[in-house]
Amino acid sequence: MTSPLVERLAQLGSSARIALHDDRGPLSFAELMDRALRVRGALLAAGARRAAGGRAAPRSLDGERIALLVSPGAPWVSAFLGVLLAGGIALPLSPLYPPAELAWLADDAGVERVLVSDDLAAVAAPIAGGRAVLRVEDVERAAPGPLSATSDLAADDPALLLYTSGTTGKPKGALLTHRNLAVQAELLRAAWGFSEQDVLLHALPLHHLHGVSIALLTSLLAGGATRMLPRFDAQRVAAEIARGSATAIMAVPTMYQRLFEQVDRGGAPGFAAGARALRLATSGSAALPVTLAERWRDLTGAIPLERFGMTEIGVGLSNPLDPGARRPGWVGSPLPTVEARITDDAGNVWAPGDGGGASAPGGGAAPDSASAPGGGVAVMRGELWIRGPSVFKGYLGREDATRAAFQEGWFRTGDVAERSGDGCFRLLGRTSVDILKSGGYKLSALEIEEALREHGAIAEVAVVGVPDEAWGERVVAVVVAAPGREAECATGPLRAWARERLAPYKIPRDAVVVPGLPRNAMGKVVKPALVKAIAEGRLPGR
Structure with missing residues (x-):
């Protein structure tokens, strides 16, 4: 073909x-x-x-x-x-x-x-x-x-080699084929309504799937125009949005944070009107904090369209194009041609219809009965597996890693997710860095971070698990404090505040105040670097 x-x-x-x-x-x-x-x-x-x-x-x-x-x-x-x-x-x-x-x-x-x-x-x-x-x-x-x-x-000729971000280990080169790239662009064109009338404002790095495939190729193959900036600069991006020529923007959460900082400094005249005029604003490559989503909604009337993607699969799940149907903190449902399943630690699959409250086949974990947005029920938590024509060919020169990444044709994402009764997914984090095992509990670092962001003294936060003989992993909050409010983010005051908002076993045992968080080029916090720095005593005292 x-x-x-x-x-x-x-x-x-x-x-x-x-x-x-x-x-x-x-x-x-x-x-x-x-x-x-x-x-x-x-x-x-x-x-x-x-x-x-x-x-x-x-x-x-x-x-x-x-x-x-x-x-x-x-x-x-x-x-x-x-x-x-x-x-x-x-x-x-x-x-x-x-x-x-x-x-x-x-x-x-x-x-x-x-x-x-x-x-x-x-x-x-x-x-x-x-x-x-x-x-x-x-x-x-x-x-x-x-x-x-x-x-x-x-169609199956390899076209693009992208290395994984390396936030959880040594980067691996993922091979994407001509078919992978074409299918992905067509899926997003249809799901996100791209056409010849669109102008995409592009300020993402081009060595990452988000910049080269999700953004550039989606716009290009839809026949739209792409306004390419040499790099992300909050002042310039805000000015471009204020100009009103773009119809769409794709960004990572850190970009939204920097844009709001620009607005707060008074350096973005006309930005609010330009942002409201955008047909589409998406967020990906990292979980979008609900606080940022809601601030964008306060500004524009709609939260950004959040989705789930990886170097190996492209975008597999997406919130709807209809702003009224999007859910803050959730990444949506599988795109056409994409299949998604939730599995337990043994690889057993639970699917709607097995019976609410019943154990998963093969003795897997029982569905979680917590309520979910939209009237659904959060029926299962476990690792997210993806299958479809946009899934990559394999890792270059790493046959063992490729075999380990797949099971019966399904790609094992390494992300723990929650699925609601109506088929919507919410990410709880990477199994290797965001799912913490402390005191016999499995905890989602992303859930804890979301709760801590409600604290007015916290500008940014990353929750990590540090090896501990007593707890397995000690839950530590690494905090960037708002100016002049560092004392409120110390361990004692922060734990006291968290007791009213989190279950006791979810409350961080320690808090570390730092001037900034280590991030990769896409704005993801490099949590292994934080864990190592804490273990070696290289971060400020608690």
Whole structure:
């Protein structure tokens, strides 16, 4: 089967509509495809010269991994598409990675060539040795080949290599196929109402699934325009929203937090009106605190559309497009073609119809009878498994990890979730960092964090489990205090406040006040770093 991604690009390739608008100006779909085909031709020609002293260029790179160190904007997109059209696998890298991490990723992926923009040439130095480095400014000017030459690319050919965030262990390279990317873009186009009339404001990193697939490819393949910013800057994003030209924005919770800080400083005139005019605002890559969701609703009349996605699966669950049907703190229901199930520790599955209050098949955990929004009943808590055509091909060079990640065709997400009686899901956290085992109880760090955010003295908080002989894991709240309110966040006062709001076994045993939380490029708190720092006594005293 021919690549559906290439087929859709071919349909758009002659259009004069605006595809991208970066700081250099607008670029039509036809102009973008012309540049992408030039990149394709240059990669194939250069590969032939390196391999056989100038023989005729091959029709495909046959899955060669090509690293991208290109600044966000039209050159990045043309380089990315050019690699895909050449039959290569694109590995986007972040210029914020330290040299050792860049070198490790390039080595692990088996990269032999790197596409670099001039402004990042110095950043590419750690991976330049022994590898061919191509200037994107040069390859964009190469002779283009015909789009028809890409017809032999298949749906199951790998197209994109993205490394997992590494918040729970060493990153693994997830291989996503042409089919994965095309299916994901079509699912989100339909679910989120994207069309040729949309303008997506894009300020997400492009080395992550959220930025490259969920945002960029959804907008691009829907035929809409994408306003690409070089990076997230709260003042600039607020100004772009205030301008009113965008119809949609995709963000992570930290971005919403920074935008509100900009508003609170009085540095965002016109922002509220522009935000209300947006057709769609989504949030992902980390749990959206209910406090942020409700503040956005106070500003715009609707909470952001929250969904659940992972590098390995794309977006699998989503709240509805209808703002009135969204639930704060919940990530929605499976998208079409996506199946989701809840399992217990032994992999047993509970499904609606097995009988409320009954044990799961095979002796699994009994359904939880807590009430859920919308009149449903929270019927089951356990690990979330996902199956469908958007699920990835596997981990590069890690067959054992790939086998361990799947069971009978289902991908084991490693996230603990709760499913309501009407099929809506709520995430309770990663089994490795957010599900804490303390004093015989299984606790959700995300639930505890949500309760603590109601404290007016807490600006940000992360709850972690630190190894403890007596408790198994000691629950610790790591807090960024509001200015001048550090004393209220100390262990004694915070525990006293929490006693009125949390069950005794959920109350953090200790609180640590810090100036900031360690985060990765997508704004996720790197909890293992906090646990290690607490264990080694490197955080301030309690």
